[in-house]
Structure formats: structure tokens, C-alpha cells
Amino acid sequence: xxxxIAESMFWIGRYVERAEDTARILDVQTQMLxxxxxxxxxxxxxxxxxxxxxxxPPEHVDLAYVLNTLAYDPTSSVSIAAAIGAAxxxxxxxxxxxSVPLWEVINTANRDIVSxxxxxxxxxxxxQWVRERAAxxxxxxxxxxxxxEGWQFLMLxxxxxxxxxxxxxxxTASMTAGTSVQWATTLRACGAYEAFLRTYRGQxxxxxxxxxxxxxxxxxxxxxxxxxxxxxxxxxxxSSGQRAGFQNDAQRLLGRTRAExxxxxxxxxxxxxxxxxxxxxxxxxxxxxxxxxxxxxxxxALSWHGMGGTPA
Amino acid sequence: MAMFQGYGGTGPAYDEMFDGDRLRPPYLRLxxxxxxxxxxxxxxxxxxxxxxxxxxxxTFDIGGEExxxxxxxxxxxxxxxxxxxxxxxxxxxxxxxxxxxxxVYDAGRVFDDGVIPRRVITTSSHYHRASANVRxxxxxxxxxxxxxxxxxxxxxxxxxxxxxxxxxxxSYVMTNRRAISAALPETIAQHRIRPVAAYPQRLLAAxxxxxxxxxxxxxxxxxxxxxxxxxxxxxxLLARTMGVELVEGRDLECRRGRVMMRTTQGLAxxxxxxxxxxxxxxxxxxxRADSMLGCPGMIDAARAGNVTLANAVGNGVADxxxxxxxxxxxxxxxxxxxxxxxxxxxxxxxxxxxxxEVLDRLDELVLKPVDGSGGKGIVIGPRASKAELDxxxxxxxxxxxxxxxxxxxxxxTVPTFVDGELGxxxxxxxxxxxxxxxxxxxxxxxxxxxxxxxxxxxxNSSRGGGSKDTWVLAGPTSPVEPVAExxxxxxxxxxxxxxxxxxxxxxxxxxxxEPDPPAPAEPPPPAAPSGGQAAPAGxxxxxxxxxxxxxxxxxRRTARGGRSC
Numbered sequence: 080x081x082x083x084i085a086e087s088m089f090w091i092g093r094y095v096e097r098a099e100d101t102a103r104i105l106d107v108q109t110q111m112l113x114x115x116x117x118x119x120x121x122x123x124x125x126x127x128x129x130x131x132x133x134x135x136p137p138e139h140v141d142l143a144y145v146l147n148t149l150a151y152d153p154t155s156s157v158s159i160a161a162a163i164g165a166a167x168x169x170x171x172x173x174x175x176x177x178s179v180p181l182w183e184v185i186n187t188a189n190r191d192i193v194s195x196x197x198x199x200x201x202x203x204x205x206x207q208w209v210r211e212r213a214a215x216x217x218x219x220x221x222x223x224x225x226x227x228e229g230w231q232f233l234m235l236x237x238x239x240x241x242x243x244x245x246x247x248x249x250x251t252a253s254m255t256a257g258t259s260v261q262w263a264t265t266l267r268a269c270g271a272y273e274a275f276l277r278t279y280r281g282q283x284x285x286x287x288x289x290x291x292x293x294x295x296x297x298x299x300x301x302x303x304x305x306x307x308x309x310x311x312x313x314x315x316x317x318s319s320g321q322r323a324g325f326q327n328d329a330q331r332l333l334g335r336t337r338a339e340x341x342x343x344x345x346x347x348x349x350x351x352x353x354x355x356x357x358x359x360x361x362x363x364x365x366x367x368x369x370x371x372x373x374x375x376x377x378x379x380a381l382s383w384h385g386m387g388g389t390p391a
Numbered sequence: 392m393a394m395f396q397g398y399g400g401t402g403p404a405y406d407e408m409f410d411g412d413r414l415r416p417p418y419l420r421l422x423x424x425x426x427x428x429x430x431x432x433x434x435x436x437x438x439x440x441x442x443x444x445x446x447x448x449x450t451f452d453i454g455g456e457e458x459x460x461x462x463x464x465x466x467x468x469x470x471x472x473x474x475x476x477x478x479x480x481x482x483x484x485x486x487x488x489x490x491x492x493x494x495v496y497d498a499g500r501v502f503d504d505g506v507i508p509r510r511v512i513t514t515s516s517h518y519h520r521a522s523a524n525v526r527x528x529x530x531x532x533x534x535x536x537x538x539x540x541x542x543x544x545x546x547x548x549x550x551x552x553x554x555x556x557x558x559x560x561x562s563y564v565m566t567n568r569r570a571i572s573a574a575l576p577e578t579i580a581q582h583r584i585r586p587v588a589a590y591p592q593r594l595l596a597a598x599x600x601x602x603x604x605x606x607x608x609x610x611x612x613x614x615x616x617x618x619x620x621x622x623x624x625x626x627x628l629l630a631r632t633m634g635v636e637l638v639e640g641r642d643l644e645c646r647r648g649r650v651m652m653r654t655t656q657g658l659a660x661x662x663x664x665x666x667x668x669x670x671x672x673x674x675x676x677x678x679r680a681d682s683m684l685g686c687p688g689m690i691d692a693a694r695a696g697n698v699t700l701a702n703a704v705g706n707g708v709a710d711x712x713x714x715x716x717x718x719x720x721x722x723x724x725x726x727x728x729x730x731x732x733x734x735x736x737x738x739x740x741x742x743x744x745x746x747x748e749v750l751d752r753l754d755e756l757v758l759k760p761v762d763g764s765g766g767k768g769i770v771i772g773p774r775a776s777k778a779e780l781d782x783x784x785x786x787x788x789x790x791x792x793x794x795x796x797x798x799x800x801x802x803x804t805v806p807t808f809v810d811g812e813l814g815x816x817x818x819x820x821x822x823x824x825x826x827x828x829x830x831x832x833x834x835x836x837x838x839x840x841x842x843x844x845x846x847x848x849x850x851n852s853s854r855g856g857g858s859k860d861t862w863v864l865a866g867p868t869s870p871v872e873p874v875a876e877x878x879x880x881x882x883x884x885x886x887x888x889x890x891x892x893x894x895x896x897x898x899x900x901x902x903x904x905e906p907d908p909p910a911p912a913e914p915p916p917p918a919a920p921s922g923g924q925a926a927p928a929g930x931x932x933x934x935x936x937x938x939x940x941x942x943x944x945x946x947r948r949t950a951r952g953g954r955s956c
Contacts (some may be wrong), residue, residue, distance in 0.1 A: 082653045083642050171448070171618055175631035179447075186448045228655060316655070374655045 080176075080228040086375040087173035088229045091185070093234025094166035097211035098159045100244035101131070103268040104251055105149055106206040110143060110264055127255045130247050131157050150205060151198050159209055160192050166216075178223035181216070188212040231312045235370065238309035239333075241362040242302050245269075246356040249292050249302075253285075253352040262288035269300045282372040287348050294340060302359065309366075316374070328369035336362045394425050394433075398806055398813055405546045405803040406815055407467065417470040417864060424578040425465075434811055437464050440600075442572045449566050452622050461857030462567055464574055467805045467818060467839045472864045474585075474835065477548055477822065480732030481538045482831040483722060485824045488555055488709045490725040492532045495708055506724045507717045515714075516875050517707025518555075519670060521677050521690050529601050529828035532703035534592065534665070537561075537821045537837075540732070542803035549733050551800075551819065553710040553718070556702060557667050560838040561590060562625035563858050565632075571860040583865040585835035589693045590823070591632035593834075597827035598633075598663045601699045609662035611635045612652065614643075616668050616684045624828050638927070640668075645688030650698045663699045664689075670704050714794065735800055741792035749796045753780050756796045758787065773799065786845065802848055805859065809843050816858065817842045819850055836861035 108127050112120055124140040131149055153160040167189035174182055191197045191208075200208060203248060217237075224230045252265040266272040271291065278295070279287045295301040313330045325331045340348060348355055361391050398409065408418045425433075439460060444450075450457040469477075494501050495512055502509040512518055537558030539551040568587050572579050595611065602609035615626035617639050630637035643653050643661065651658040673680045673685040692698045708714065714721075716737045719730045736914040738745035740758075749756060753772050760768040770783045787794050803814035822837030840850035850856040 080655050081636055081638060081642050082655055083639065084636075085655045168618075171623075171627075174627040175613075175637045182448065183446055187446050190445060352816075376653075 082375045083177050084173045085232045087169040088107040089236035090169040091166050092233040093240040094162045096211055096237045096240035098162035098209055101149055101159050102206040102209035104248050107264045109202055111261060127251055128204040130250050133157060134135050146202060163189050163192055176229055180223050181219045184215050184219050230316050235309055235312040238305045239363050239366060242305035243360050245292060245300055245302050246359040249289060250353050250356040265282055274298060290345055303337055303340055306333050309333050327373055329366040332362055332366045394428055395422055398816055405542055405544050407738045407803050409806045417468040420581050421468060423747055424581050436574045440464060440570055442553060443570055450624055456536050460563060462570055463807045463841055463857055463859045465806055466860040466862050471864050478580060478833045481822050481824050481833050482730050484538050485533055485536050485826060485831045487722045487725050489533050491721055492709050492801040506720050511713055512708050515711050517710045519705035522705030525694055527703055528603050528699055531601055531826050531828045532706055533826055534597050534701035536824045540820045541800060544801055549735050551735055555706045555710045559622045560821055562628040564838050567858060567860040584805045585863040585865050587834055587836060592832050593825045594830050595633040597825045598665055598701055600827045601701055602662050603696050603699055606662045610660060612638045612661050613662040614638055614664050614666040614668055635854060640684045640686050645686060645692055648692050648695045648697055650689055650692050661698060665701050736798055738796040740787055740794040740796055746791050757799060758783060758794055758796050760793055807841055814845060817848050835863040848926055
């Protein structure tokens with residue numbers, strides 16, 4: 080597969096996931112602001128913006144500003160509109176490799192944004208819409224794509240982004256520590272509330288919720304689950320048949336981080352959740368760089384092959 | 392009210408559906424199946440049609456903006472016998488162009504035998520010495536061609552121009568058929584229409600057949616300038632339907648005289664490149680040094696026989712506008728046959744006999760300077776003032792060799808549904824031909840372009856032009872005596888389809904004037920073009936994005952520069 084196409088597939092995966100997860104995070108936060116009168120709106124908004132990577136928010140921020148920056152404004156790089164636009168742009172570049180239905184669902188999602196229909200929707204409805212679009216895109220990909228390299232890159236992108244975004248979701252939840260309502264809402268936003276209750280037999284504690292979102296091996300949105308999947312994709316992409324160690328930096332980075340999360344004690348991990356989550360996000364960024372170097376810069380891949388020495 | 396009631400043809404143009412009040416036979420079933428449909432129902436189908444094109448992203452780019460390509464709901468119907476003639480005419484044309492190119496880049500017999508002056512070719516900016524004495528693996532240079540046809544007032548198809556470089560538009564032929572099948576299923580079901588979906592397989596077979604010697608399982612790729620190119624949709628569609636990679640210049644690199652592409656598994660060899668980039672941008676080593684769209688070393692790889700470029704480099708000399716005026720002779724010379732499809736009448740003013748007639752009728756002809764480009768210096772007789780005509784006369788007398796003259800040609804019309812109303816609109820046709828080395832295959836039908844504004848003769852999409860699904864019938868139509876009476880003198884301008892990717896701009900240079908005047912059926916030779924054109928320097932272009940867009944403009948510029956008439 081062409082390196083350029085592989086890169087496009089990776090980013091389709093990332094952007095679609097980013098749009099969906101941003102919607103989930105916003106869903107939780109807007110609901111919290113409405114339900115909890117004790118919350119300081121300004122502070123919550125600032126915290127949220129900072130977790131989503133908005134560096135210098137203006138003097139006065141309110142919910143409208145947050146929604147505009149993170150959802151509606153296509154010129155804001157962290158918005159849902161921009162993520163869907165970017166996914167579509169990547170899809171357009173890889174159009175000949177995408178199945179027609181997959182291209183069409185991505186294209187129609189973007190058309191709703193370009194045509195202004197998206198901007199006209201109101202806050203809670205919009206999140207539902209984004210989740211549905213993402214489900215449609217992911218489902219169509221799942222149902223129509225051959226499990227070749229393109230699929231692996233799409234999944235890799237999706238999993239890396241999901242690990243990253245779930246960590247942000249956990250970070251936003253921990254902003255207002257002490258309110259178990261916050262965790263319940265967060266779990267609901269992931270569609271995980273019932274699963275969580277069943278797993279922990281109704282014990283609603285912050286600790287348990289964090290554990291579930293970070294470490295659960297079976298819940299598909301948890302960080303560990305996502306990292307596991309990403310590693311699997313990388314493993315499928317590398318056919319070196321190596322018996323010891325990892326040649327691929329991305330694999331090494333992701334694997335180490337996952338192992339750290341899993342093998343350290345939970346108290347240790349949740350002791351300083353915000354900085355722990357930031358570390359995780361940095362790992363995702365570094366892994367992306369490593370993937371780019373390894374797969375998307377074709378000529379470098381050649382020199383690597385020379386070094387790796389495939390068994391004769 | 393019946394759908395076609397009150398439909399009236401415009402003036403002298405040949406209407407393809409109605410001859411006055413009489414229906415022409417190919418349209419019988421179409422009329423019957425649509426007659427009872429109400430306007431609101433048709434409108435709702437048109438809306439569904441447009442929405443489907445937007446959802447599928449069937450678009451073209453103008454200046455970076457993506458637009459849906461307008462498709463009229465009413466198809467154009469061509470009878471099987473008419474088509475048989477057109478098909479044979481196109482095949483004849485393509486075979487001739489192949490022979491001509493092979494000759495031009497080799498011994499040049501055609502010059503020695505006095506059919507066309509050597510100067511006409513060597514002064515063309517499309518003549519590339521890099522192509523001289525290169526014999527393509529299976530002898531094919533024109534793998535894909537688009538021969539533009541118009542239908543004159545007598546209903547006869549004529550060749551407006553040949554496109555043997557990078558003709559575009561075939562993707563719309565395929566998407567149009569699918570869209571119309573969905574919009575008018577009942578109507579489609581009542582017709583037997585020759586299918587068009589086989590095009591990608593034909594193209595792939597032809598490209599594989601063109602692989603370098605010794606390569607049994609060639610790696611074929613489509614080379615695109617990128618997403619900013621006007622025809623990107625088409626490039627992606629062709630790559631997808633052929634199941635091959637769509638590459639950009641930066642995906643390629645040349646190593647030891649071979650072209651390789653960068654993949655996730657390292658470099659992979661490339662054997663056949665269906666390139667949708669103009670010659671000038673292919674290889675900075677040989678052509679524009681600032682080009683970022685191609686790949687340095689590609690031309691040398693092709694000369695060494697390690698990779699095949701389709702279409703071949705240097706084909707532009709054959710679809711040059713001055714060469715066009717020699718085509719009837721060239722056909723006779725190589726094939727010893729009469730041309731099946733006539734040219735639009737053209738006089739080379741350098742010929743003494745023609746000159747007299749042209750000067751007599753300056754006020755009814757279109758005069759074009761041979762070396763003019765982009766419509767520069769063109770004079771449309773019927774629209775020019777007395778003073779302008781006098782000035783023109785002086786100029787023509789001073790240097791008659793650098794002028795050609797053509798009558799204004801009126802395009803035929805086909806019923807078209809615009810703004811809730813049915814009316815006649817002007818159309819042209821670009822059939823596509825694929826040459827695999829054994830046989831020239833012509834896609835049944837082709838791209839019909841329609842000017843959507845009333846009376847408008849410019850069919851370009853940038854000027855509000857759209858397209859029509861074009862049906863070539865597979866069986867005979869019921870026998871009604873078709874009578875076509877020739878009608879006199881219109882004086883309207885028309886324009887051409889883009890001959891290249893992205894080129895989509897009305898070009899007054901190609902305005903034609905309707906004949907009738909029995910033109911010197913076959914204007915005798917000379918009338919060599921004046922002055923050669925230097926290779927276009929073109930401004931330095933810095934970003935890829937700009938280049939991908941600019942290529943269209945540059946190609947337009949060079950195309951005109953070379954086509955010296």
C-alpha cells in the first residue's frame with residue numbers, strides 16, 4: 080500500500096474518533112453544568128478547554144464559547160466540525176482505496192457541516208448526531224473493508240485516538256473530584272454506565288469508575304483495551320517474525336505504557352490522575368510520530384528493511 | 392399536459408429529438424415513457440438526482456471550490472446505425488493519429504511526401520525531441536483519446552478537434568448512466584442501451600498490454616496532480632474501478648532508470664503509468680524544472696524502456712489545431728481511405744484560392760490568427776464593425792499565411808429540463824477511444840455536454856454547462872422515415888469541451904462559423920504556420936497546491952501556444 084494512502088487511512092481513523100469523543104466529552108460537561116448548581120461555570124469551562132488543548136482562552140469563557148470552539152467552529156482546529164472536515168479531506172485523498180459506501184457516509188457527514196445543518200442543531204442533539212455519524216462510518220468500514228493494511232491503519236488511528244481521548248475524558252471527570260455524579264455522567268457518555276454497574280455490582284465509587292475507564296480489559300473504550308488493540312494492529316502490520324523485542328518504536332512505546340498502567344497499583348495510578356493522563360497523551364503523540372517515521376515516509380522504510388535483515 | 396407539448400427547436404440548429412413537430416425515430420420510446428409524467432414528479436426526480444451527486448461527491452473543481460457536476464435528467468439518444476458510422480469514424484481517426492505520430496517521431500515520411508510541411512510540426516511547442524526515435528512497447532502512443540464531435544444543421548456529425556494528450560470526462564459517462572438508471576428506471580427498462588461500465592476494464596487491459604517488454608504482471612498506476620486538480624474525481628474513480636494505485640508525483644522516485652513507488656513495505660516497481668499530468672510537468676529534468684507534480688528521471692526511465700507512459704509524451708503535435716486542417720489528407724495518405732467523419736470547414740488563408748473567397752466573406756466568417764492563443768486576435772465577422780473588418784483585411788493581406796478562417800457552427804439541440812421547464816439546449820459530444828495495440832475500442836456514446844442557459848452555445852461547466860447521459864441504442868428503432876432538411880445560416884458561436892484535465896474555460900479561439908458555403912472540400916496543402924513558439928516559460932510556481940491548480944492554466948496556455956491556428 081502506498082505510504083501516502085496508509086497515512087490517510089490512519090488519519091481518517093483518528094479524526095472520526097476525535098469527533099465522536101469530543102462529542103462525548105462535551106455531552107458530559109454541558110450536562111454537568113446544567114445539573115450541578117455548585118459548579119463554577121468559568122472554571123469548569125477553562126479546565127475543559129485546557130484539557131482539550133486550547134492554549135489561551137480569552138478573558139471571559141462561557142458554555143457558548145466552549146461549544147463554539149469545540150464543536151461548531153470549523154476554523155477551530157479542536158472542533159468537531161474541523162475533525163469531520165479533516166476526516167473527509169483524508170478520505171478524499173484515499174478515495175480510490177475506500178469502499179464506495181464508506182466514502183459516501185464520510186462525505187455526507189461533512190456535507191451536513193458544509194451546508195450549515197450541523198451549525199443549526201442545538202447542543203444535546205448535536206452530540207447524538209455526531210455519535211450516530213461515527214457509528215455509521217465505523218460500522219460501514221467494518222462491514223465493507225477487507226482486513227488488509229488499510230484496515231489496520233484505520234484501526235490503529237482509531238485506537239490511538241481513543242486511548243488519547245479517553246484519557247482526556249478521565250481527566251475532565253477528575254476536575255471536579257468528589258462528585259460521584261460526575262463519574263456516573265462520564266460513564267453514561269461512554270455508554271458504559273450499565274456495564275460498569277454490572278461489573279462492580281452497583282458499587283459506585285470514583286476509584287472504581289476510573290479503574291473501569293482506564294484498565295478494564297473488556298470494555299472497548301477503556302485506555303488499556305485501546306492500547307491493546309493498537310499494539311495488535313502494529314503487530315499485524317509488521318511481519319518481521321521477530322522472536323525477541325520490538326523493532327517498531329510505536330509498538331514499544333504503546334506496550335510499555337500499557338504495561339505500566341496495568342502493573343502499577345491502582346492507587347498509584349489515580350493518585351495524580353491529571354498528570355498521569357497527560358503522560359498518556361504524550362505517549363500517543365510520540366507513537367504517532369514513530370508510526371509516521373516507520374510507515375509513512377516510504378524511503379526510510381527501505382533503509383529500515385535493510386537493517387532488519389529478514390531471515391533468508 | 393403532455394411533457395413535450397409546446398417544445399420548440401431554436402432557429403436553424405438541428406434538434407435531435409424533433410424535426411419540426413415530428414418526432415425523430417430514436418426518441419420514440421423516450422417520448423412514450425415520459426409523456427405522462429407530470430412536471431412536479433420530474434422535478435422531484437431531478438432533486439433526488441442532484442442530491443445523489445452531492446452525496447457521492449461527483450464533483451469538479453473550479454479555483455479550489457468543489458461543485459457538483461450538473462446532470463440533465465433527459466438523456467440523449469443515438470441510433471445504432473448513426474453510432475456505427477461515428478464509431479468507425481473515430482477508429483479511423485485514432486488509427487491515423489497513431490500512424491502520424493509514429494512517423495513524425497521517426498522517419499517523417501509524411502513530410503517528404505509533401506502531405507504536411509515539416510515546419511508545422513517542428514515549430515509546435517508540443518513537439519518533444521525527448522520522444523524522437525522512442526518506440527513504445529506495443530507501438531501505441533494514443534492509449535486514450537477523445538475525439539470531439541458536433542452535429543451540424545444537416546444533422547451530420549463532424550470532428551471539432553482531436554484530443555490525444557490527456558482527454559478527460561469519461562468518469563462522468565459512467566456516473567451519469569448510474570444516476571439516470573436510478574432516476575428513470577422505467578424509461579431505461581424500455582430501451583436496449585449499450586452499456587458503458589466496461590470502460591475501466593478496457594482501459595486496464597490496454598495499459599497492461601502496453602507494459603515494457605518482459606514484464607508479465609505489470610504494476611499499473613494512475614498519476615494525478617492531486618486533489619486540487621479539476622479532474623481529481625475522475626482520477627480517483629478510474630484508479631478505483633481499475634483496482635490500481637492512484638499516485639502523486641511525491642509517491643514516486645526513480646532509481647537506476649526505474650520508476651518506483653513508496654509503499655509501507657518500501658519501494659515497489661512501477662511499469663505502466665497512466666498519467667493525467669501534462670507533458671510539461673512530468674519530469675523536471677526534461678521539462679519545467681520547477682514542476683513538483685511529476686518525478687525527476689521519469690522520462691529517462693521511459694526512454695530506456697523500463698516504464699511506459701500513457702499517453703506517450705509529445706502527442707500534442709497531433710492534436711494541434713493547424714494539424715487538424717491537414718487531417719483529411721493525412722487520413723488519405725496513411726489509410727488510403729476517405730475520411731468517414733468530416734472536419735468542420737476550415738480555410739487556410741495562405742492558399743490563394745481560399746484567400747479570395749475568405750476576403751469576400753470576411754463579414755460572415757470567423758478569422759483566427761494561426762499563432763494566436765487564448766482567443767487573441769480573433770475576429771468574428773458577423774459581430775465586427777466596418778472599421779474592424781477593414782483593419783482585418785489589411786492584416787490578412789499583409790500576412791495571409793498566419794490566418795485561418797472558419798464558418799460559425801451552430802450546435803445541435805436536445806430537449807433539456809432546466810428550472811422546471813423543458814427547452815432545447817445546445818450539445819456536443821466527446822466519444823472516448825481506447826487503443827490496446829490490436830484494436831481501437833470506442834466507448835458507446837461518450838460525454839454529451841450541454842449548455843444549460845437558453846440559446847447559449849458554450850457548453851463548459853464553468854459557464855453553466857452540464858452533461859447528459861448518452862444512450863447508444865442496441866437495437867433498431869421503429870421505422871419512421873427520418874428526414875433531415877438542411878437549414879441555412881445561423882451565426883452563433885459555440886465552444887469546446889475541455890481537452891484536458893481541468894481545462895474548462897470557454898475559449899473564443901474555437902468559435903466556429905456555420906458553413907453551407909461549399910468550402911474547398913479539401914483545402915490544398917501549404918499555409919504553413921508562422922513562427923515557432925518557444926516553450927512556455929511560465930512563472931515559477933512554488934507550492935504543490937498552486938501547481939496542481941495551475942497546471943490547468945499552464946496547459947491551456949501551452950495548448951494554445953502550440954495549436955497555432
